[in-house]
Amino acid sequence: SGDVQLELAASNWNKEQGYISKSLKATLHDLQRKFGIQFSYKADVADNLQLRVPASLEGEKDADLLLGRILAPAGLSYKKVNEVYIIQKTAAAPAPVNNVVRQLRSSVNSQTNVTVSGTVTDETGVGLPGVTVVLRGTTRGTSTDASGNFKIEVPQTGAVLVLSYIGYTTQEVTVGNQTNINVVLAQDTKALQEVVVVGYGTQRKSDITGSVTAISEEDFQQGNITTPEQLIQGKVAGVQISSNGGAPGSGSRIRIRGGSSLNASNDPLIVIDGVPVDNSSIAGSANPLSLINPNDIETFNVLKDASATAIYGSRASNGVIIITTKKGRAGDKLKVSLSSLASISQLRDKVDVLRGDEYRAVVNQYATDENKALLGDADTDWQDLIFRDAVSHDHNLSVSGSVKSIPYRVSVGYLNQEGILKTSEMKRATGSVSLNPTFLDDHLSVNLNVKGVKSEHQFANEGVIGSAVSFDPTQSPYDNREANRFGGYFEWYKIDDNGNPIVNTLAPRNPLSTLEQTDDQSDVSRSIGNIQLDYKFHFLPALRANLNLGYDVSKGEGSITLPTTLAAVYVQGGSFREYSQEKTNNLLDFYLNYVEEYENIQSRVDFTAGYSYQKFKNEQPPFATFNIAGDTLVQAPNPIESTNVLLSYFGRMNYAFKDRYILTATVRRDGSSRFSPDNRWGTFPSLAFAWRINEEPFLQNVTAISDLKLRVGYGITGQQDIGGFYPYLARYSPSNTEASYQFGDTFYRTLRPQGYDENIKWEETKTYNAGLDFGFLNNRISGSLDYYFKKTDDLLAIIPVPAGSNLTNRLYTNVGSIENRGLEAVLNFNAISTEKLTWDISLNGTYNENEITSLSRLEDEDAVGIPVGGIGGGVGNTIQVHTVGFPTYSYYVYKQVYDVNGRPVEGLYADLNGDGSITDQDLYRYKNPEPKAFFGFSSQLTYGKWNLGFVLRGSVGNYAYNNIKANTFYSNIDWEGYLLTIPSSINEFGFVGPDDPNRQYSDYFVENASFLRMDNLNLGYNVGSILNDKVNLRVTATGQNLFVITKYDGLDPEVTGGIDNNFYPRPRVLSLGVNLDFQ
Amino acid sequence: TDDLDQTPPYEVTSATVYNDFNNYKQVLAKVYAGYALTGQIGPAGDPDITGGDEGFSSYLRQYWQLQELTTDEAIIGWGDAGLPDLHDMDWSPNNQFITAMFARIYYQISLSNEFIRETTDEKLAGRGITGANAETARLFHAEARFLRALSYYHALDLFGNVPFVDENDQVGAFFPEQISRAELFDYVEAELLAVESLLAEPMQNEYARADKGAAWTLLAKLYLNAEVYKGENRYADAMAYAKKVVDAGYTLEEDYDDLFLADNHTANGIIFPIAFDGQRTQTFGGTTYLVHAPIGGSMRPVEDFGVGGGWAGLRTTSAFVGLFPNPEDSQDDRANFYTLGQTLEIAEIGPFSNGYAIAKYKNLTSDGEVGSHAGLEFVDTDFPMFRVADAYLMYAEAALRAGGDLGLAVDLVNRLRERAYDGASGNITQSQLNLQFVLDERGRELYWEGHRRTDLIRYGLFTGSDYLWPWKGGVAEGRAVGDFRALFPIPTPDLIANPNLQQNPGY
Secondary structure, eight states: OTTOOOOOGGGGGGGSTTEEEEEHHHHHHHHHHHHOOEEEOOHHHHTTOEEEEESOOTTOOOHHHHHHHHHGGGTEEEEEETTEEEEEEOSSSOOOOOSOOOOOOOOOOSSOEEEEEEEEEOTTSOBOTTOEEEETTSSOEEEOOTTSEEEEEEESSSOEEEEEOTTBOOEEEEOTTOSEEEEEOOBOTTGGGGEEEETTEEEEGGGOOSOEEEEEGGGSOOSSOOSGGGGGTTTSTTEEEEESOSSTTOOEEEEESSOOOSSSOOOOEEEETTEEOOOSOOTTOSOGGGGSOGGGEEEEEEEOSHHHHGGGGGGOTTOEEEEEEOOOOTTOOOEEEEEEEEEEEEOOOOOOBOOHHHHHHHHHHHSOHHHHTTOOSOOOOHHHHHBOOEEEEEEEEEEEEEETTEEEEEEEEEEEEEOSBTTOEEEEEEEEEEEOOEETTTTEEEEEEEEEEEEEEEOOOTHHHHHHHHBOTTSOSBOOOTTOOSTTBOOOEEEOTTSOEEEOTTSOOOHHHHHHHOEEEEEEEEEEEEEEEEEEOSSOTTEEEEEEEEEEEEEEEEEEEEOTTSGGGTTTTOEEEEEEEEEEEEEEEEEEEEEEEEGGGTEEEEEEEEEEEEEEEEEEOOOOEEOTTSOEEEOOOOOEEEEEEEEEEEEEEEEEETTTEEEEEEEEEEEETTSOTTTOEEEEEEEEEEEEGGGSHHHHTOTTEEEEEEEEEEEEEEEOOOSOSOTTSOEEEEOOTTBEEEETTEEEEOEEEOOOOTTOOOEEEEEEEEEEEEEETTTTEEEEEEEEEEEEESOEEEEEOOTTSSSSSEEEEEOOEEEEEEEEEEEEEEEEEOSSEEEEEEEEEEEEEEEEEEOSSSOOTTOOOEEEEEOSSSTTOEEEEEOTTSOTTEEEEBOEEEOTTSOEEEEEEOOTTOSSSOOGGGOEEEOOSSOSEEEEEEEEEEETTEEEEEEEEEEESOEEEEHHHHTOOGGGGEETTEEBOOBTTHHHHOOOOSSOTTGGGBGGGEEEOOEEEEEEEEEEEEEEEETTTTEEEEEEEEEESOOEEEOOOSSOSOOTTSEESSOOOOOEEEEEEEEEEEO | OGGGOOOOTTSEEHHHHTTSTHHHHHHHHHHHHHHHOSBSSSSSSSBSSOSSOTGGGOHHHHHHHHHHTTSTTOEEOOOOTTHHHHHHTOOOTTOHHHHHHHHHHHHHHHHHHHHHHHTSHHHHHHTTOOHHHHHHHHHHHHHHHHHHHHHHHHHHHHTSSEEEOOTTSOSSSOOOEEEOHHHHHHHHHHHHHHHHTTSOOTTTSOTTSOOHHHHHHHHHHHHHTHHHHHSOOOHHHHHHHHHHHHTTTOOOOSSGGGGGSTTGGGOTTEEEEEOOBTTTBOOSSHHHHHHHTTOOTTOOIIIIISSSOOOOOEEOOHHHHTTSSSGGGOSSTTOOEEOTTOBSSOSOSSSTTBSOEEOOOOSBOTTSOBOSOTTSOSOOOOEEEEEHHHHHHHHHHHHHHHTOOHHHHHHHHHHHHHHHHTSGGGOOOGGGOOHHHHHHHHHHHHTTSSOHHHHHHHTTOSSBSSSOOTTGGGSTTOOOBOGGGGSOOOOHHHHHHOTTOOOOTTO
């Protein structure tokens, strides 16, 4: 639709005194100079749109009011996202546009014309005013009236209309024989991406030089989402999000471009409305992020490379996720939204175990005579007993609008989520308030956000998941023998001469009893808030001062009550323990931002410099443990209190020349209380360059290419989150009462000198990034390609220290290097875009390689490395190793030998070093838990009022150690006074055990866990206006985790860490939702 | 930026801890506790050393396992990585138990060094610690030196050629030099001789603190094994120091069994214990392990042992059982075999029913009361690191080897046998006293107290084929094992961490 000059029908207003006609671009430029504000809009559509604006801006004091006045007649409005004004269309308030449509200029030949009329509506059926309608290949065009109607003369044959509108996807319609054409324009979900929230401010997307992905509400995952990070699962290239299990509110492991640390945290920094939050756990909550209501979130911005993250310096090595919550808008009418979602969660699969006669036969073959007598006559499926179909419901109400030019948004939410493991439950009430008023003639804008949550948890003992798999299926869950002191539940016990039970302490406890008799509950509250004052200097509006004061406080408290009838604590008379924790995090940020265009040299400069102070405090008061009678079992330990302070100076310069060549330089200097005065300061610089190739003259006429940008960047970031707070300090730590030592008749609590490294400092990650953004055919096809290389030096790792040189055997110190390199690709495809039918497809994929390149102060090529990855079945057994030259967490196993039929031969392994015997010299490194590649595939299909979407997520080349299978061997049914059952997979390999100590280390149990998962399938129907047009109703049905395609033999191939040992299964969730918008 | 100077509110810094004399005893208590406990939270939760299971890292547990599981006295049925290798005698330098022992020994040495460094006369004077406090501090200082010598003795006995650090090495990241076994022998000897006179008189110190008796016993052990450690005959010195202990006034506890019970802190004849308490000194290692791990099968944990349940792991071999005449119903009170449902021979190592069980350590008092822990998990039983009976037998052996007073030797042996047989029925004559008899008697008197490996090595029976016991070398009938296994390897993690170290031969 390129160069169409549209003079709007409202042109008669031009005659009014003091108003002139001006292009949108020029207008916004004036406003920017006048008020120092930034704009964002779809330039190719609207640049030349003519607006009626005051001839002089003199005397105009309020930018928001002025904008409202001049945009409304053109059917436009604006939206403010972090001080940037995004120009878009107002659906709620149709602008009064004159009906007269005038043909402007025609270069069409003398072919006979026919008049075509039609209506353009949005997805909700509301007529769209001001839509540009152009005959393709010409400059002939018009725009729609207030009801969305248009009329245009077109040639009799071959006419194609191009309909475009700000905030909506441009659509082409073949006219054919039609004389009346009704078109539904789909909202352009990319509109928001035009401005990108970056650290300490925002940037135009076109000016971004780093690797940044923005995901807004429209692209979020649907359904029963209880914790924020699940919203973008599978949606962002380079970002891997795996839930830690199916427990209510359980967290996720988030990895951005692989882990750049070894023992320090690999979690990204999370910033919510400008407050970097504490991502470490709070007592009583499975996941600190679950304390944020996902429904309040508007956008996620994921900063991936150093150019984008270096402004966060020492916390940026593993990427940054910036979360922005929803806000009210100036001039908005009252808008009330209510959404409700009801879900049912089901166990997707369970472990198939030996039962019934098959089990009896195995017991009779492999158990001792005494143990054969233990067989019961029940047929109990213990897994069925501990799991249930769980019901959840989630309700959210939000009210937004503007009172006396104070935009506000208030929301409340209530979630009640049951876990599929009986008794586990989370109830959460959330509330949020945001106010964004402006003062002093729009020079001072205030942004106030307060979010609060209170949640109640009931935790189930997850140990029962494993014991339910192995518990003897011939035993009834209940037992009514007279000696039973266990609440009538079956337990493994003997009866002594006095008729009292002696619990077999080695046997597993009855899983059902454990669940039903455990009361493990907590109350957690958290509040995050900030007030941001942004002042544009009166004498120099291009200069802003921004002060951000924020806090994040959380408090968790809970108790675990175990009755005397619970076999595990029967002897000590039950148990009662309380715990609590309080965390506070206070923030002060101040920065100055200067934005100026120098037209004479075709340059734009955006300069930011600031200071940040953040203090984290953690307090855990001590509590004793009692039995039910009130006797003290464990004395109260020492209280825990720790403080961590981070002090920073930062600066960023963004320079754009001719809108084509863009340079960004950032630097941050961080000081951390974690390190000694000699080491606590670190400097983290970055430099990046972008070239908008499509803006070059030689491409400007190539209409097929709508966007082409090359980005290269380099930077250094750091990491300091190692858990401990004083690792450099020589200090003495007191023991608790139970670790006292006796001298004479007195017990002394001891003082221990702690191991320490006085030279400990930041680890540093150097990141190189090269990327290409592209868009073709008016961005119908768009995407990006990024290559990255990250090298972490001075790795914060726990390594063995030379014996005798320190006050411990393994020390947190700076040693070694890790490299990650990878490729990310994103492809968005607007496959179909017609009146009734639209189909958007989005694909992202990431390839990542990781290697340890150094791991000690000495280079020793033969070094085995550091064993990690503890497994079940023997204390201290590990299955993984960190070795130089290999990926982190490589499996370290024996090579299984197979017979001619492909069955593994028990106890037979390859003698890799050829010394004639199988020793630990024959272990080799085989695969690792991280995928070679992972990808997400999303589809959104809209047909009339229906929409259908899905998200598929997969990963390739990730391997998992099937720990359940590794403990499967026939002798494992026979134990000291009790029986176990084993998984039916024993029939595949038939190991007898137990005398082969290497059995667990067979590579047979390391399985390919590549998978493809249907994360989400959702269907929506927009009922439209009901109740006299007062309410808009939309209903949805969603299925989550519907199926998984994998060769992996265990229940779920997505095993974070790679050791599959009875984790809380991720349920299949089916949900029905209702959304009501009151207007 | 002053806010960047954060310090922990509930810990003291090294700069200030020694300004308050009250802290000295707590720091010393940590050095002693290092043999019993695994960290600052009992029973587990804040370990001193990391990298493996905390309970497994217990000093005493690993010392016991390396000294006993490698011999005829003990075998364990668990499959934890590297554990079966101890009795199989095919351990590698990666073995997690050997690694843990090595780390524990050097942890103790580092703890001792820190305390010794901070309690020199100059430092005491510099901090204004004077008078009686200074005297007390000097005694603490001497005890820390004794404990360091004890751990170096263990290093000498188990590993031989090892890294050396003392109080002159500051805490940091450096590479300690390796010294030879002979040099280490000289160092331990010199240290013990130096502190001998500084320690409290025998039985005059507080319970569980070291005194002269402990130093003399250790010197006697050092000299008795000098031929192994240094290729030098020091039996006369061994005899002299054993005699000092014999003459120091220790008496034999009347009932042998009472030496291993929950109230054994009142038992006579324990020279130096590692103290445990069910409520205040809790660990999954130490005697908690020694009471629980040997209970299984039809044994009754609550009634007969004072604990809630057994761990069904430890048993003994028929070779050891054979040291006792008529073992199932022996006249010898020390034969505490549990045989009901147990076979004498071990067909399979895993099942508890294979091999006789041993009921020696219990969490019951001599009056039959259970220990103090409400959960019946952690025990009150102290571990007798040194007993006077050991000194009797060391004297007898040294006298045989060096030509000493054999009359006294027979008398000392018979004192033990009279207690065991509740009368003179088991007494021997001087003609019956020979080196093999002393070794067997050491087995009968001191089994499961952490002496056996050292004894078998001294007799040349640990490796090679002169003495085979069930499952020695990993086969049921036993087989020869290479002589290099008389020393454990330097663990791989330390070989990598310290370029100054050379592996022991054979590994």
